[in-house]
Amino acid sequence: xxxxxxxxxxxxxxxxxxxxxxxxxxxxxxxxxxxxxxxxxxxxxxxxxxxxxxxxxxxxxxxxxxxxxxxxxxxxxxxxxxxxxxxxxxxxxxxxxxxxxx
Amino acid sequence: xxxxxxxxxxxxxxxxxxxxxxxxxxxxxxxxxxxxxxxxxxxxxxxxxxxxxxxxxxxxxxxxxxxxxxxxxxxxxxxxxxxxxxxxxxxxxxxxxxxxxxxxxxxxxxxxxxxxxxxxxxxxxxxxxxxxxxxxxxxxxxxxxxxxxxxxxxxxxxxxxxxxxxxxxxxxxxxxxxxxxxxxxxxxxxxxxxxxxxxxxxxxxxxxxxxxxxxxxxxxxxxxxxxxxxxxxxxxxxxxxxxxxxxxxxxxxxxxxxxxxxxxxxxxxxxxxxxxxxxxxxxxxxxxxxxxxxxxxxxxxxxxxxxxxxxxxxxxxxxxxxxx
Numbered sequence: 001x002x003x004x005x006x007x008x009x010x011x012x013x014x015x016x017x018x019x020x021x022x023x024x025x026x027x028x029x030x031x032x033x034x035x036x037x038x039x040x041x042x043x044x045x046x047x048x049x050x051x052x053x054x055x056x057x058x059x060x061x062x063x064x065x066x067x068x069x070x071x072x073x074x075x076x077x078x079x080x081x082x083x084x085x086x087x088x089x090x091x092x093x094x095x096x097x098x099x100x101x102x
Numbered sequence: 103x104x105x106x107x108x109x110x111x112x113x114x115x116x117x118x119x120x121x122x123x124x125x126x127x128x129x130x131x132x133x134x135x136x137x138x139x140x141x142x143x144x145x146x147x148x149x150x151x152x153x154x155x156x157x158x159x160x161x162x163x164x165x166x167x168x169x170x171x172x173x174x175x176x177x178x179x180x181x182x183x184x185x186x187x188x189x190x191x192x193x194x195x196x197x198x199x200x201x202x203x204x205x206x207x208x209x210x211x212x213x214x215x216x217x218x219x220x221x222x223x224x225x226x227x228x229x230x231x232x233x234x235x236x237x238x239x240x241x242x243x244x245x246x247x248x249x250x251x252x253x254x255x256x257x258x259x260x261x262x263x264x265x266x267x268x269x270x271x272x273x274x275x276x277x278x279x280x281x282x283x284x285x286x287x288x289x290x291x292x293x294x295x296x297x298x299x300x301x302x303x304x305x306x307x308x309x310x311x312x313x314x315x316x317x318x319x320x321x322x323x324x325x326x327x328x329x330x331x332x333x334x335x336x337x338x339x340x341x342x343x344x345x346x347x348x349x350x351x352x353x354x355x356x357x358x359x360x361x362x363x364x365x366x367x368x369x370x371x372x373x374x375x376x377x378x379x380x381x382x383x384x385x386x387x388x389x390x391x392x393x394x395x396x397x398x399x400x401x402x403x404x405x406x407x408x409x410x411x412x413x414x415x416x417x418x419x420x421x422x423x424x425x426x
Binding site for chain 1: 118119127305343
């Protein structure tokens with residue numbers, strides 16, 4: 001959220017003058033099921049990366065040109081489980097968030 | 103060349119997501135997938151997308167003041183006029199470009215997002231006008247078959263037998279009685295347009311259509327079946343699974359109308375009966391308990407079969423006959 005010293009600095013008509021400010025709101029707090037990836041089973045096909053509605057899966061292209069699924073961004077993952085359903089090798093399991101409470 | 107996965111991952115690593123985290127759509131919603139794929143494709147092809155959105159789930163939950171989930175220029179005006187708004191932006195762009203007042207050389211492309219309320223019912227006249235005037239824009243409809251943002255009221259897109267708050271299943275009626283409006287045919291009948299259907303079960307088919315629509319000089323329209331997990335009463339994770347079933351049961355055939363030429367882009371090898379699709383979605387559950395539910399299913403089955411046969415014949419008959 002942009003900070004202004006005075007109301008006079010605020011843009012008119014509800015214009016948001018900075019892009020992608022929604023990142024300051026962590027939707028990960030909504031989650032009740034946590035996706036866990038088994039990296040040994042994962043074939044790095046990136047289907048989960050493509051489907052994730054919350055852009056909460058990080059992926060990279062390595063130097064040798066192969067894709068790699070790095071992991072989940074739990075700040076934003078809402079725990080819908082779409083990644084677990086589209087995974088062709090069932091490498092992603094959904095576990096209740098209560099198991100991770102300390 | 104169609105976009106591939108590596109291109110997309112490289113784009114996100116280099117330039118960030120065009121549609122970012124932190125939007126407040128429901129977990130498992132299919133609308134952000136549509137928004138993300140469309141804007142990523144435009145960026146990967148080297149265009150600068152400018153986005154407009156009609157009032158709807160996607161608009162209200164991505165731009166809650168003072169937050170925005172868009173990493174690209176974005177405009178929202180009202181429910182009924184997203185096509186008019188984006189055509190105005192496009193006309194301004196063309197005018198500035200002709201007078202040499204633009205500071206960028208990158209080609210700018212205009213994408214409008216609308217839900218089914220803002221396209222089938224409320225926004226139809228502005229969309230028809232914008233398509234008729236031949237503005238160079240791409241309109242993407244994410245079709246969740248009802249006014250889901252306000253709580254499951256029926257729209258022109260709700261299928262028969264569905265339980266909606268304004269047309270509930272009761273002792274006499276089996277939910278909505280009327281059939282779904284065939285929006286792709288309506289837009290395709292404007293003739294100078296590229297119109298297509300897509301589904302969230304097939305992202306690369308959708309992205310190929312987005313590419314075709316962006317490269318088409320003139321208006322383009324893509325209708326994407328994007329389930330609302332909340333009011334379709336399906337599990338949060340099952341959106342793509344359900345749309346896959348919709349394609350396999352001929353409920354949502356994937357085809358395109360390029361200036362009058364029909365082409366079916368996906369032909370499933372084995373078709374499933376429509377009953378399987380209806381039984382997998384919770385919003386039909388009440389209608390299935392109705393004594394007349396068999397008639398609804400028979401009527402739907404007959405309709406989807408006839409439509410598929412008709413599409414095959416159209417594809418055969420219109421081969422190479424571009425209207426404009």
